[in-house]
Each structure stands twice: as structure tokens, then as C-alpha cells.
Amino acid sequence: MKKFSILILSLLLTSKLICQTPESIIGKWTNEEKTQIIEVYKKENAYFAKLVKLNDTEAKYQFDVNNDDPNLKNRKLLGLDLWTNFVYDAYREQWKDGRIYNFKNGNSYNGKIQVEGNELKLTGHYGFFFFLAKTQKWTRVVEK
Numbered sequence: 719m720k721k722f723s724i725l726i727l728s729l730l731l732t733s734k735l736i737c738q739t740p741e742s743i744i745g746k747w748t749n750e751e752k753t754q755i756i757e758v759y760k761k762e763n764a765y766f767a768k769l770v771k772l773n774d775t776e777a778k779y780q781f782d783v784n785n786d787d788p789n790l791k792n793r794k795l796l797g798l799d800l801w802t803n804f805v806y807d808a809y810r811e812q813w814k815d816g817r818i819y820n821f822k823n824g825n826s827y828n829g830k831i832q833v834e835g836n837e838l839k840l841t842g843h844y845g846f847f848f849f850l851a852k853t854q855k856w857t858r859v860v861e862k
Contacts, residue, residue: 740806742833743813746770746859755859756800765813765831767801769821784824795821801840804831818842 743765746757755771772779772795782793804816813831818840820827827842836858843851 738811738833740765740808740813743804743806743831743838746861747838747856748859750855750857756856758801763805765801765804765806765816766799768797768799769795770797772796779821782821782824784821786824801829801831804829 741760743758744760746755747767748755751773753773753776754769756767757770758765758767760766779795782790782795782798785791785793798819798821800819800821802817802819804813806812807814811832814829816829816831818827818829819825820842825844827844829840829842831841832839838856838858839853840856841851841853
């Protein structure tokens with residue numbers, strides 16, 4: 719019984735050592751379709767993601783043509799922050815209270831992010847409609 723207790727305690731301590739850090743999210747990520755690459759970076763105490771690459775199949779989205787604001791329709795999407803103001807919640811091991819901009823429809827959503835190894839789960843919902851949330855999986859881009 720004593721050996722079992724020591725084993726359990728060791729596993730718990732080890733699992734805490736390999737947990738993610740707030741900086742685990744930093745880097746480049748690609749969506750499931752491999753049509754976009756975003757780069758997550760930290761600015762002050764929040765995390766942002768800018769669009770750094772669009773696949774040729776999404777070439778029609780070079781500009782923010784679906785934005786409701788006529789003054790923004792001509793801005794380039796490359797370099798644009800699509801995820802903004804995410805803050806790390808150490809207790810839940812997730813980034814929350816951020817905003818996600820979908821350039822395909824011009825809408826913004828409330829969001830949260832969870833990272834498990836080389837997989838990022840981005841969950842967005844509109845307003846208080848948590849039950850209509852949608853989650854996308856992104857994969858870390860390994861630089862060659």
C-alpha cells in the first residue's frame with residue numbers, strides 16, 4: 719500500500735511538471751484544412767494570433783471583403799490579428815475571454831483556447847449562446 723501511495727504521488731507531481739505554460743500557445747498553427755496558418759504571440763498580458771499564410775484555394779480572401787465596416791473592406795488579411803486579447807487561466811489551463819474574427823463571414827465571436835501537445839482547440843460562440851459553440855482543431859506548424 720505504501721508503494722502504491724508513493725507511485726500515485728509521483729504521478730501527480732510529474733503530471734504537474736509537464737503541464738502547459740502560458741507560453742505553450744506561442745508559435746504557428748494551421749487549421750484542419752491546411753488552408754490557413756496563424757502565428758500566436760504575446761503582447762503585454764494577452765495573446766493574439768495574426769494570419770501569416772493563406773492557401774491558394776482561399777486566394778479570394780486576400781482582403782477583408784466581408785467586413786461590415788466599409789472602411790475595412792480593403793484591408794489586407796495577411797498580418798491581421800484574427801484572435802485577440804486571450805488571457806491565460808492557470809486553474810483551467812486555457813486561454814479565455816478572447817475574440818475570434820472570422821473573415822469569411824465578417825463576424826466576431828467570444829472564444830477560448832485549449833492546447834494539448836501539438837493540438838490547439840479553438841472554441842467560439844456568439845454572445846451568450848454557449849450551446850451553439852463550435853470548436854476547431856489546429857495543429858502546430860513544425861518549422862523546417
